[in-house]
Amino acid sequence: MGGNPGLNSDARLYFPATERNREPIAAGLEPLLPAQGLVLEIASGSGEHLCFFQQRFARSHPGLRWQGSDPDASHRASLASWRQQLGLTAMAPPLNLDASHSAWPELTEAPALVLCINMIHIAPWAACQGLLAQTARLLAPGAALVLYGPFLEGAVATSDSNRAFDASLRQRDQRWGIRSLGAVEQEARAQGLLLDGRWPMPAHNLLVCFRRS
Numbered sequence: 001m002g003g004n005p006g007l008n009s010d011a012r013l014y015f016p017a018t019e020r021n022r023e024p025i026a027a028g029l030e031p032l033l034p035a036q037g038l039v040l041e042i043a044s045g046s047g048e049h050l051c052f053f054q055q056r057f058a059r060s061h062p063g064l065r066w067q068g069s070d071p072d073a074s075h076r077a078s079l080a081s082w083r084q085q086l087g088l089t090a091m092a093p094p095l096n097l098d099a100s101h102s103a104w105p106e107l108t109e110a111p112a113l114v115l116c117i118n119m120i121h122i123a124p125w126a127a128c129q130g131l132l133a134q135t136a137r138l139l140a141p142g143a144a145l146v147l148y149g150p151f152l153e154g155a156v157a158t159s160d161s162n163r164a165f166d167a168s169l170r171q172r173d174q175r176w177g178i179r180s181l182g183a184v185e186q187e188a189r190a191q192g193l194l195l196d197g198r199w200p201m202p203a204h205n206l207l208v209c210f211r212r213s
């Protein structure tokens with residue numbers, strides 16, 4: 001007995017979707033990555049993505065540092081556990097960060113890129129608004145905010161699977177739902193983030209890049 005019971009416990013969570021989408025996301029992310037600086041992930045979830053990206057880009061982008069975050073304590077514990085198990089010491093411990101809060105925790109350095117995967121449809125619109133406003137405040141001109149997930153687009157027919165997913169999200173919480181890319185773009189522009197590209201991804205998702213003007 002004795003010692004800290006949490007220190008060596010395995011809190012790793014496994015989110016099955018991450019195994020399917022991590023490689024396509026990494027391939028889309030690669031040309032958007034800066035050569036150096038901090039990559040801040042919002043809504044890291046289990047932490048599997050961030051650990052995978054850090055390992056995948058360790059040789060091609062040795063100047064990057066990685067910072068995860070999530071408002072859910074069990075998710076932060078999972079990321080910390082993955083980080084420890086994989087020996088990813090270049091990654092800072094996860095931050096308790098709720099995108100909808102007006103005051104985000106202090107960062108050790110301004111991020112060179114902000115990444116947010118599968119969050120804005122599964123949180124109130126205020127989380128998307130906060131993400132855009134705070135990211136715009138943190139990023140230097142030209143730096144990128146990269147979003148991944150399902151979006152509604154006026155000119156693109158919504159797939160049956162996304163239509164059903166949207167309905168199930170709204171049933172779980174009426175404040176949730178797949179966002180219109182046009183609405184996100186409008187909100188982003190108001191904050192000084194301009195749409196720089198959108199790339200179709202598997203399973204009717206998009207990778208979307210905004211840049212600080």
Ligand SMILES: C[S@@+](CC[C@H](N)C(=O)[O-])C[C@H]1O[C@@H](n2cnc3c(N)ncnc32)[C@H](O)[C@@H]1O
Pocket residue numbers: 015018042043044045046049070071072075097098099100116117118119122123127
């Ligand atoms: C569907 S999970 C996605 C997790 C991970 N990015 C992935 O793709 O596996 C949604 C995540 O968003 C986080 N989240 C929910 N509301 C949030 C908010 N207001 N700010 C930041 N993260 C939030 C949840 O805690 C959860 O980890």
